[in-house]
Amino acid sequence: MSAHPTTYVPKSAFGKWFESRLPIAGLIHSSFIAFPVPRNLTYFWTFGAILVFMLAAQIVTGVFLAMYYTPNAGLAFQSVEHIMRDVNYGWLIRYLHANGASMFFVAVYVHIFRNFYYGSYKAPREVLYILGVIIFLLMMATAFMGYVLPWGQMSFWGATVITNLFSAIPVVGETIVSYLWGGYSVGNPTLNRFFSLHYLLPFMIAGVVILHIWALHVPGQNNPTGIPIKSGKDAVPFTPYATIKDVFAVVVFMIFFAYWVFYMPNYLGHADNYIPANPAVTPAHIVPEWYFLPFYAILRAIPDKLGGVIAMGAAIVIWCFMPWLDTSKVRSTAYRPLYKQFFWIFVIVCFLLGWLGSRPAEGWYVIASQICTVYYFAHFLIILPVLGFVERPLPLPNSILESVMGVQKGGAGIPAGANPEPHSKG
Amino acid sequence: MAETTTHVAEPTRRDFLYIATGAAAVVGGATLVWPFVQSLAPDAATVAAGAPVEVDLTPIAEGQIVKVFWRGKLIFIRHRTAEEIKAAEDVNVASLRDPQPDSARVKEGKAQWLIVYGNCTHLGCVPLGQQGEYHGWFCPCHGSIFDTSGRVRGGPAPINLPIPPYTFTSDTKIVIGQEATA
Numbered sequence: 001m002s003a004h005p006t007t008y009v010p011k012s013a014f015g016k017w018f019e020s021r022l023p024i025a026g027l028i029h030s031s032f033i034a035f036p037v038p039r040n041l042t043y044f045w046t047f048g049a050i051l052v053f054m055l056a057a058q059i060v061t062g063v064f065l066a067m068y069y070t071p072n073a074g075l076a077f078q079s080v081e082h083i084m085r086d087v088n089y090g091w092l093i094r095y096l097h098a099n100g101a102s103m104f105f106v107a108v109y110v111h112i113f114r115n116f117y118y119g120s121y122k123a124p125r126e127v128l129y130i131l132g133v134i135i136f137l138l139m140m141a142t143a144f145m146g147y148v149l150p151w152g153q154m155s156f157w158g159a160t161v162i163t164n165l166f167s168a169i170p171v172v173g174e175t176i177v178s179y180l181w182g183g184y185s186v187g188n189p190t191l192n193r194f195f196s197l198h199y200l201l202p203f204m205i206a207g208v209v210i211l212h213i214w215a216l217h218v219p220g221q222n223n224p225t226g227i228p229i230k231s232g233k234d235a236v237p238f239t240p241y242a243t244i245k246d247v248f249a250v251v252v253f254m255i256f257f258a259y260w261v262f263y264m265p266n267y268l269g270h271a272d273n274y275i276p277a278n279p280a281v282t283p284a285h286i287v288p289e290w291y292f293l294p295f296y297a298i299l300r301a302i303p304d305k306l307g308g309v310i311a312m313g314a315a316i317v318i319w320c321f322m323p324w325l326d327t328s329k330v331r332s333t334a335y336r337p338l339y340k341q342f343f344w345i346f347v348i349v350c351f352l353l354g355w356l357g358s359r360p361a362e363g364w365y366v367i368a369s370q371i372c373t374v375y376y377f378a379h380f381l382i383i384l385p386v387l388g389f390v391e392r393p394l395p396l397p398n399s400i401l402e403s404v405m406g407v408q409k410g411g412a413g414i415p416a417g418a419n420p421e422p423h424s425k426g
Numbered sequence: 427m428a429e430t431t432t433h434v435a436e437p438t439r440r441d442f443l444y445i446a447t448g449a450a451a452v453v454g455g456a457t458l459v460w461p462f463v464q465s466l467a468p469d470a471a472t473v474a475a476g477a478p479v480e481v482d483l484t485p486i487a488e489g490q491i492v493k494v495f496w497r498g499k500l501i502f503i504r505h506r507t508a509e510e511i512k513a514a515e516d517v518n519v520a521s522l523r524d525p526q527p528d529s530a531r532v533k534e535g536k537a538q539w540l541i542v543y544g545n546c547t548h549l550g551c552v553p554l555g556q557q558g559e560y561h562g563w564f565c566p567c568h569g570s571i572f573d574t575s576g577r578v579r580g581g582p583a584p585i586n587l588p589i590p591p592y593t594f595t596s597d598t599k600i601v602i603g604q605e606a607t608a
Binding site: 163180189283284286304 | 466468472476495497499500544547548550552566567568581582583
């Protein structure tokens, strides 16, 4: 796109005729064939392609499920059992879709932590990054509404708890909640509108994904060194190098996906969701799907309704400010010895929060959740800004080529201070 | 400098048309959004289904909690024991998060009948009866604790379990959804 004008020349007469009317072949050529890719990308950079595959897989399986599903509170549970027992390969399509949601989140979390580790969110990729946060929020909304559709106990009570989050808003909260429900409690109108939105949102995600890829193609990809492409020797063309690597990674990921689908298709779900929705009884341990657990733990850590809701929302919104909270000029954590330690502590805290979110809200679990929540926010608000000033980064390589091939003729590496790109404030 | 920057074009009829068209578009757009937003509100059938319901209290034994629905919302009818009433009354009201004396939460002379909404005021789960520190209710979802008057005594719930509108039509019958008319 803008950074790489097309050099595509159609060969056939028809190609020339078509290209002068709709230059889509040139767009594809410049974006996915000739596009320069840093030569040192690792498999962590294949998760974007894996995510595109997962979005497509969810849309295809979802469109088929919608043919057999009935979005009515009296019939929804039965229709899901109908899919499982009567529809030819209905079990496979539903297990692909249900586990596909989890696989989508596995891939997105790897993608997000790769971004955190290699500083991909920093200038000039802030807009690209914020679009990614928006995609993540849309994914959460889509996954939540999809989980409501089978109308089991967890569907019903998950919907009740999550929609009630809005009742924490002062003054208008209760009205907003009744507008979300279309009634005085979660019921048939709620299920109907969630089905409608669950079908709509993936296409909105697809739209933002296009913007995300567009924004990616302006500065190009970050890479494990965090330094930009400086010459042609730093890069390889997207096709075949990135294409084949992405396809291979997608295939390996499909094996992982298939393992869940065929060997433990219900492991990531809750047995309670095979009990039809009952508005008179809440399951003893109501927990969201695994991918929401860290945020759920933050919600429960705050002993105040509105405060808990704000903290949970802030836990994601704060990501949008990372490009400005991180004061270090060095992108890649590989050259940030102090931050590397804090990064892994942060990862551990996120896993801890996830585990605590799955525990009952009592005893020391609550205190541990509170400690982890404080650390979570301190990572963004204190550690990230301060480290940029106190940390002494390791010397950066002069180029991507040098980082891959070692220092070429000309002897010793140039001292860090002589690097063309500033990387340290002091 | 001043001479070169003070030139201001006279407003023309075209400017007026721009502003008038823009204003009409904003008002028209907002008017068009209104019916779509309103369609999300509880519909006529849902509102009509919210008619009052009559409940016979005779089969409810002392110490028992019965669940009924009104407007799709869960309601607890609790036949309180003498100890439960005493426990609810012997509370320093000022020390509560949502201060309310027990007498304000039951009908006069009917202290044995506590009628409250059955969804936790935190995030709407159904609390478990006769559990928790005060043997009122305990919410398994996020740990809110309610006493035998349905008042919040611990956990994240901000307010007491609310009292639905109801009235005694006889000593053993109530109508939920209808306040007593004087």
